[in-house]
Amino acid sequence: MSTIDKVLARIDADLDQSLDRLFDLLKIKSISTDPAYKADCAEAAAWLAKELTSIGIEASVRETKGHPMVVGHRKSGKPGPHVLFYGHYDVQPVDPLELWNQDPFEPTIVTRADGTKMIVARGSADDKGQLMTFVEAARAFIAETGDLPVDVSVLFEGEEESGSPSLRPFLKANHDELACDLALVCDTGMWDAETPAISVMLRGMVGDEIIVKAASRDLHSGMYGGAAQNPNHIIANIIAGLHDEDGRITLPGFYDGVIEVPAEVTAMWEKLGFSAEAFLGEIGLKYPRGEKGRLPLEHIWTRPTCEVNGMWGGYQGAGSKTVIPAEAHAKFTFRLVGDQDPVKVQEAFRAYVRSKVPADCTVDFIAKEGSPALRLDFDHPALKKGEKALTDEWGKTAALVGCGGSIPIVGDFKRMLDMDSLLIGFGLDDDCIHSPNEKYNLTSFHKGIRSWARVLEELAKD
C-alpha cells in the first residue's frame, strides 16, 4: 500500500474518534463578538493548543488584546513549501435561538430525508468542522508515517467573526515566525455537494456605521412635525441614493479598481451550469437583484456590493408612538473586488453621507477596518497541486470559483507576510452558516480530512 493510501485508510478507521473530538470543540461556546463568552473563547484556544501538541504539532496559546491566538509548528527544514494553515475557532452568535431545532452547542448527527448525514451545531461549518479537517489529516499523517510531508505551521484565531482586530498587530509582532511560503485556508465552500472547489477570488470588505442626530431630545411628532428634522428620513434618503436604477452604486470613484473577469474564466464558469433558480429557490426567492446586465454568479463573486445590515431609530415597540426621534442609526458594508481600495471607498461613502445631512443635523461614523479583495494567479503552482489532490479525492474535477464572502486575514497574509493563500473548503450553500441550525455534512468532514491529506502529499512533490 502506498503511503497516502495508508494515511487515508487510517482516516477512515478513525472517523468516529475524529467526530468525538470535533464534538468536544463544538460544545465550547466561543462567540467572539459577545464579551460574555470571553472565557469560552479562551477555552477553545486552550483546547486547540492541547490537541495540536498531542498530535505532534507543538502549539501554544498566545494572548492578544482580544481573544487569544493559537500558534503551532512542526518543521524540520524539509524540502517543499513551508505552509501555514489558518482557521478560526470563534463562531457567530446563535440568535434567534427559538428557530433552532436543538441546543446550538449540543452537536448532533441528523439524517435528512434524502439520507444525507449532517453534523448540526453552531460552528460546525464555520469554521470548527472545517479547521478540524486539517487537524485530523495532520494527526493521521503523523500517526501513520511519523511526520508530515511538508513543514507545517498553524494559526488559529478567535476574532474572525468580529473583524480580526487583534490580527494585524499579531502578524506584525510575529512576522518572522508566521511568514511561510503559502497559507492554506479552510473556511470556504465546495461548488456543490459532489464537486470540490478552490476559491481563487475572495471579496474584500469595508464597513461603516452612521449615527444621524437632529433635535436634542425625542419630540412629539404633532407639535414639531414639519418643522423639525427627522433622522429616520435622513438615513432613508442616504440609503435610497446609494444605488441607481440599474443597481449600480453611485459613489464617485466607487468602481475604480473593479476588474472585468477574463473571458476564459467566464467561459469556465458557464460550464459549471449555475442555476439562479436553484440558488435563490433554496432560500425562498426567485428573482436575482443586483446590477442589471450581470449574471447572478457575477453578482456574488466578481461585482462589488453595498448592503445595509441594520437600521434603527424611533419607536420600535408595540402599537404606535407619535415621535420624531432625536437620532437614527444604520450599519453598512461594502464587498470589494479587484483592486478596489477600502480606504477610498470609505472616504467616498463618508463624503456622500455628509453631503446628504442637512444643516442642523450631525453625523458620526464608527469605522470598521477594511480588507481588500484577493486573487490567486491561475498559474500559481500550488493551485495545480490542490486541483490534483481534490480531483483525486472527489472523482470530479475541482472547480476554480469565486467567493462572495470575506476572510479579512488573507489580505493581510498577502500584504504583510507576502504570502498567497490556497483557499480550499468543504462548506455548502445550505450549511446555514451564521443562521439557525448550522450544519456540516458528514461527507464534507470525512472527505475534507482525506482531501487535506492528499493536498499535503501533493505539496511535497516537486
Ligand code: BES
Ligand atoms: N467563512 C466565512 C466567509 C465565507 C462566507 C466563505 C461564505 C465562504 C462563503 C467567514 O467566517 C465570514 O463569515 N466572514 C465575514 C467577515 C466579517 C465578519 C469581517 C463575512 O464574510 O461577512
Ligand code: MN
Ligand atoms: Mn469562517
Ligand code: MN
Ligand atoms: Mn463566518
